[in-house]
Amino acid sequence: MAKFNDIKSLTADELKEWLSANGEKSFRADQIQNWLFCRQISSFDDMKNLPPQTREKLAKDFAIRSLIESEHLISVDGAVKWLFKTMDGHFIETVLIPTNGRFSVCVSTEIGCAMNCTFCRTAKMGFTRNLEAGEILEEIIRVNEYLTSTGEIDADGKPAQVTNIIFMGMGEPLNNLDNVHRVCCTLHNQKLFNLGRKRMTISTSGIVPKIKELVDRNTPCCLAVSLNSTNNERRSAVMPVNRIWPIEKLLEATDEYTRRTDNYVTFEFVLMKGVTCTDEAAKELIKICAPRRCKVNAIVLNQMDDPSLEAPTEEEVNRFLEKVRAAEIQITIRNPRGRDILAACGQLAYKQQKVANANTESA
Template identity: 35%
Template sequence: MEKNSIFSYTIEELQNILLENNFNKFSASQIFDWIYIKLETDFNNMTNLSKELRQFLTENFSINLLKDLVTEESKDGTIKILFMLDDKRTIETVLMPQKYGQSVCVTTQVGCRMACKFCASGLIKTERNLSTDEIVRQIFSMNVYLRKKYGDDLDNPRARVSHIVVMGIGEPFDNFQNVMNFIDIINCAKGFQIGARHITISTCGVVPKIREFADLKTQINLAISLHASNDEVRNQMMPINKAFPIAVLLEAVRYYISVTNRRVTFEYILIDNVNDKPEHANELARLIRGINGYVNLIPYNEVEENEYRKSTRVDEFFKILKKQGINAIVRKEFGSDIDAACGQLRAKREGVIKNEI
């Protein structure tokens, strides 16, 4: 009999399973503690559970880790791991050490159907969504990595993942329910205990799901991958803009803000002579003025297989936005000496990008 991954279940779902099988629902909290705090991978070692429950768990559930295929470590401490899933497909997860803790960028799909022209993820065809457990297992695996590196002291902030950005391969809102289940699990007080305000979801602009996400009224941060100041440029860079033009996207953003009272981040990758000219900066300022948000300017990680190149106008663009009264920051570059671009390591492994690893 095929076993279900224990990482698939929220604590409420696990409680229901236990009750349906004549076990105490409180044991779900104990199981979560063993798995998400102690990082235990063998049900038989969960000594405060009854023998009968341990046998039930062993017979019906698995605690399988992702297989680490390739690990790249940058001089700045960034870790990028290429994981193999149970069906032999591959995904990337990135650990980015920050002053405030350990931040992990997770993947939500095998490939991405959004086909943004500048993105390495778009070089590989969409194969499928990740299941809830496959997303959760990325965080579990990174915690195992950190525990081995920094020891078992849970009070050591370096020894555990503290922040999540859902910005890896794939469009998170294209895999909406599994991503929401993932957030439920990692945010759980009995689980990884990652606070809602330490979690950010990035979308390229799936408008119906932005509205659905708003209606959940969570404290999760929302980031919009804007990357252009007008429809002409955005249509060239991001095919989704033809379905949901900038005006429609910003209407959904305003709805999100009105419902949640949360500010949004506008992500803007600066690409040489495409979207980085002074007129683009001024146009962007006019576009988002009055919206409760700020601009995250991102230096471009070049991908060999397209014509886009890193902008030389980052500082100039930033100064124009500030002069126009727009809150903006320039994102720190991570992993510049490894395969930094999202999807780049996987694309190389699959032979899409030249110079195979």
């Protein structure tokens, strides 16, 4: 019996194993994965080059679809957000961010999150479970289906498909590394999605041993770290993970990543008024970045209903950027996309979960 019910969760080798255990030819694995990932079929009956009995056996053991679209919202700025329901009734989010012929997708890797960052709505949902590799891949497949249905064209004038993946939706991807690694390998596979290593970015809150494991596994991806504060006391206040692995340990791990992969690391930095968007924080950020191969992605806090955190003014943001740039640190400010459709991590799923909980309570 196969380990996963969602056939997309299986690697090619696992699929071959299943085929030979079921008296089928192992070369069928390539055909099956081509139907699943390149042609995005939703029924085993559509796998036309497979004998009917093979299709029947597959349908008996596996499912192709594991997400139900609950809602999709299109922002005035072009971002699209999906709310998907898993087969066990939980909500996850996926966001498409089209930019000048590039189609980036921010995927969820867990239902909820255990990391408890104070500025994040997903954290308020608690942690339910890791997503299976097939569920994460399906987020991308569903976006590809959407792009096909809209007739969107990419920068080369070809039918648009997803070009970049950011593992930065709901959940801490490194807490689900087995499945995220499987997903990256499938996306990187030339016969399937054929996405280059630089087109996939795993963003972590800073789980030091898992950063090392990522390097050991040679997972085809780039690394981004949510730094958000340059001082242990302030970082621990907004990111409890820092109490276990403080900034010094985190930087040791990112230095090792840079050295062993010959790749730079991206530090994500949420600008919060009076906390991370101050002259002192800019000075500390320079101290961290100056000796390292890195770049900084700053983003202004997406204001939530947490009265203790506030977004900085435009003037404060510009002052911060100027100070960091004056030290020749590469820093970009990421314009928040899709704020009208609650595109920040966890906002829509959190809202949906609250509605579901209220309905259960009043039933």
